[in-house]
Amino acid sequence: MSSTPLMSSTPMVAASGLVKTVTTYEGALTILQDISLEVAKGESLAIVGASGSGKSTLLGILAGLDLPSSGSVSLNGHILTNLDEEGRARVRAENVGFIFQSFQLLPGLTALENVLLPLELHGVDNARTAAADFLGRVGLSQRLHHYPQQLSGGEQQRVAIARAFASNPRVLFADEPTGNLDSTTGARIIELLFELNRELGTTLVLITHEDRLAQRCQRRIELSAGRLLASVENV
Amino acid sequence: MLALRLLWRNWRSGEVKLLAAALLLAVAVVSGIAIFTDRLQHTLVQESNALLGADKVVRGSHPHDPVWNQAAEEAELHHTTATNFASMIYAGEHMHLASVKAVGEGYPLRGQLETSTTPFATEPDQIEIAKGIPAPGEAWADSRLLPLLHLQLGDKVAVGEYELRITRVLIREPDSGNPFSFLGARLLMNAADLPLTQVVQPGSRVQYQWLLAGEPSAIERFSTWLEPHLNPHQQLVDVSGNQRGLGRTLDTGRRFLLLAAVIGVLLAGVALALAARQFANRHVDQVALLKSLGTSSGRIRRLYFAQLFALALVASVLGLLVGEILQRVVAEGLWQAYQIRLGSATLYPYLISLASGMICLLFFALPALWFLPFVPPMKILRRELAVSSLQLWLQVALAFLAVLLLVLLFSQDLGLALSVIGALTGVFAITGLLAFGLLRLSRRLAGGAGSVWRLALANLQRRREQTLVQIVVFATAIMLLLTLTIVRTSLLDDWQGQLPEDAPNHFLVNIPVHEVNTIRQLIDERRYQHQPLYPMVRGRLTHINGVELSETSVAREGVFNREANLTWTDTLADDNKVVAGKWWPQWQSQHGLPGVSVEEEMAEEAGLRPGDRLTFSLGGLSMEAEIASLRTLDWRSMRPNFFFIFAPGSLDEYSPTYITSLHLPAADKAFINELLRAHPTVLVIELDRIIGQIRTIVNQVSDGVQLVLWLTLAGGCLVLLAAVTSSIEARKQEVGLLRALGSPRRLMLGSVWLEFSVLGLLAGIIAVLGAEILLASLQHWVLETPIKPHVLFWFAGPLLSAVLIGGLGMLSCRSVVNTPPAIVLREAA
Ligand SMILES: Nc1ncnc2c1ncn2[C@@H]1O[C@H](COP(=O)(O)OP(=O)(O)OP(=O)(O)O)[C@@H](O)[C@H]1O
């Protein structure tokens, strides 16, 4: 898919001087202020911080879903801030996978069809077998034709993980992937995430409130009121 | 193809079903109506042409140019001739001034000749449809000719220098000639024998007809070619000129069908727009997800539009099928009820139908979906992010454009299209204002109400904008349905009123002065309804204010250029109305001339005014009269009507005959025979057949109207359903929440029911008000029927609408209220 020639030293995600301001009824509001960071290939990064500190906003900008007010972002060597929405869409298609807190499965589609969707969009051959294969890897081979309503929260999140990994992304962004799950189920989801991260060499950027999850990441950064507080290297 | 796969998945999850249903209905409405009216139109033209005996006739005092025959054949038209003249015919010592018609092979080209071997036959099994024309040497005669000449079938009569054997009696024939111009009994003979009789000499009074029939387009083309070749003594005639009253009825019927079609499409369109909106709202998340997966806006647009077009294609084809089946059902019903076979339709209505499906899609559904490709991908992380959809006014403007296009497609009449748009704008403005006012009022009233009421009204208030839109949609739908129902009823009444059961159906003409009393007695004995016996003299207008008619601008107009029936009376018939000048007792001549009252339209054509002088030629004598008054009259009344009515006594010396019309019940048809046996000079003109024909036509149009009404009703229900389900969608979560918090089921259902009932009531009130306004303007400007209030609807409209919408609301909410709150909440999330 991607043919970008890269030296292994280039980071997967790099941001410098990110500022995000939005205009509200009360005037301009600064959500992110002067944020710079780098995530190396294959690395796993946790973003933590209080509610409303700007985590989701940062994730959206890093993933190319949104643009910063100033500063620049690059993803796998593509300068997102120089691209238009179509260009960013192309970069996302080739490099990015997502997992969200509220699982974002399409209610009208079965588990298999939900996983199929990105594969079909990318025109992958043998999409069906690939999708079924991934569902098998997250332990849902018995539930291929069930609709999201018929699945539990943990099962739904596993479908979402299968969907995210099925298109073989270089970097996976996750916004509180275990936020809606009990701790046991959450733990299993975390296991699954890191297992795939190891196996496929996928870079992980995830937002979490859970220490346990943050601990598993190689590095964690903390946001507070839109500023980068600390960057901690886990061992 | 991915789009098709997505469409299939959307279909499976029920998200596009309403969309498809609305589209299907739009196409079904259009196709049902368009195909039906097309077929109806063809049939009507063909049927009326049967009265003429052809599609078009060249009529005149000179025969047609034989060179034209070849031109007609090249144009693939059928043609033949008929020659009419009055001639004294003899049988032994008896003679009669007969009205002879010599016809060519193939006569009549439209309609048929009905003959019998029994004079005065009335029973269907005695009557036979002729397969050709009389053979050379033979003739078919009017039944009354037999007693007039004391003849039997098989006897011979002399026409000029030639003898013809009478082999059959002629019961009925198509005839385009003016029945008043030849008063004698009919003798139908073969044109081949005409030279042998030697009756037609240069200078004799003969009316030549050249009959033409063929494909409508070929006829039109040929007419255009022929027109410049006609000499001043020839006229090209078709039915439209012949039957004014019927033409008007048909016109009104067509306009109604058109109106109904537009309303039906509009309703389907609104349903489509609502369904599309609902579809779009449900798909915002999906689009955001697709975008996060790296799908570009362009790709998303293509994916969705491709789905939509595929859906439109399938729905249009199915809609066409439904429309086709529906119109076939009605056509079959016509066959069962009236033994009428409708002609086949042209391709045009089918094309219109498919086009209208696409127009509905482009102008009603697409605008509602337009914003989907622009959903920002960030929506996937921030659910509350606002998505800007296409401005509502732009969507409405596009919808209006669609209606304009559709009306134009249908009617090819820009004036009509613009007036429909004007009316719609008015309707929307009025409904919007009224809805706003009523909503404010209901808030005031809600202050001291119980909890169910408070919840219901609070809901309406909170979603004010949505409520407003809903009321406008409900009200418009109900208003259009009410309007259509009422228009239909009053149209049918109006048509039935034009042809009351006891309308005169026979004219008695040429009654000699000395038989007037006996005939009046004969009719009165049977208690038949009849008009007065009017004296009648045939005369021709020669001068207007001393200027010869041939020098005036109206010299070539048919009504002025032929013999007219002149009468005199002192009392005006009740359907005549004096619009200028004065009626006899009050009138004073300026020139000391006898007075004459002139029909208004005719007067207008020639610019005649009271006080103008007219000179008439009556049997070679000339008389001058002064216009005393102008009158309107009702040509549809089937009574003797006259262009010129003179003051009593002014025509006494011109040896009048008398004329009247009477209503003869169908079972008493034999009375004519009795009358004719005793008074063979009398000419009976049977209008019952024409009246029957008009009735059938009215029935056909009414049935069409009925079908359309049902289709529109379906459209209206679909709109209601779309509006209700889309608002239920919006409150799923709320209901789940309230239920989770422990609100009892009854309270929930009760408040939903109340909410929708109030909505329905408000919409109903507005609808009735709007419908009355709409009706008044429609009846005044478009349909030209009398305006009257419909008190029953003032109460029934709001009530019915409250019950209907309340019921619909509760029904669609039941599933939500009945499902456990947890599941509702999970789905809603
Ligand atoms: N488009 C916007 N308009 C207005 N305010 C915004 C917008 N986007 C973000 N915000 C505000 O910026 C702040 C940060 O939002 P963000 O969603 O990034 O927080 P978060 O750290 O993800 O919080 P949580 O842990 O609760 O998800 C919030 O106060 C939010 O209300």
Ligand SMILES: [Mg+2]
């Ligand atoms: Mg967040």
